[in-house]
Amino acid sequence: MKFILAFALFLASVTSPAWTLKEVVKRNSSNELARTFQVTCSSADLFCSELCQSQSDCEVSQDSCLGCLSDTDLVVRSVLLDADRIYEVSAPPMDSNQIIFLFSRGFSLLTPTSSANVFSDPRDSADDARIRAKFQSLCPLPTQNPIIILTDLTKAVVCEDQAHNSLIYPLGIRNEFQKH
Numbered sequence: 001m002k003f004i005l006a007f008a009l010f011l012a013s014v015t016s017p018a019w020t021l022k023e024v025v026k027r028n029s030s031n032e033l034a035r036t037f038q039v040t041c042s043s044a045d046l047f048c049s050e051l052c053q054s055q056s057d058c059e060v061s062q063d064s065c066l067g068c069l070s071d072t073d074l075v076v077r078s079v080l081l082d083a084d085r086i087y088e089v090s091a092p093p094m095d096s097n098q099i100i101f102l103f104s105r106g107f108s109l110l111t112p113t114s115s116a117n118v119f120s121d122p123r124d125s126a127d128d129a130r131i132r133a134k135f136q137s138l139c140p141l142p143t144q145n146p147i148i149i150l151t152d153l154t155k156a157v158v159c160e161d162q163a164h165n166s167l168i169y170p171l172g173i174r175n176e177f178q179k180h
Helices: 002-015 046-052 074-086 096-104 125-136
Strands: 019-027 033-041 057-060 087-089 108-110 147-150 155-160 166-173
Touching: 019 166, 033 046, 046 057, 046 096, 074 087, 074 108, 074 125, 074 147, 087 155, 096 166
Parallel strands: none
Antiparallel strands: 019 033, 033 057, 087 166, 108 147, 147 155, 155 166
């Protein structure tokens, strides 16, 4: 099984575009701190020209799905509190076409410090560290800052490969949590 995963990671590094998705905190026009997500491409690739309308980088606008990011949403709650227990990577990394399709739909991005995280105390960095560890455990390779992507149909995790490029893995519900 480890050989199959290693082979899938190798294929992904050969066929996937070289890009990164990072959360950036900066001041907006009202001089307030705002979180955005920056896509940076390390090569001229169809993926970047499709996604960013340029060859190098862009901000990904997050079209939050209606009611998607709230403390009452069971999916958000399960991701923030039990991601490592309930979800697992269910397929090899997405290819360029799948990623473009994913970002063309309404989506939300979750990080351990997201404003949707009402389940931890913002003054307690240990809470953020616990959630970060849960997100990190979903990635096949060590990843500093994983990001969860939620759409109406898809859950995925943004991880890093050995060259620190971003890879997006679809998430599925672990067998023990599926209805049989």
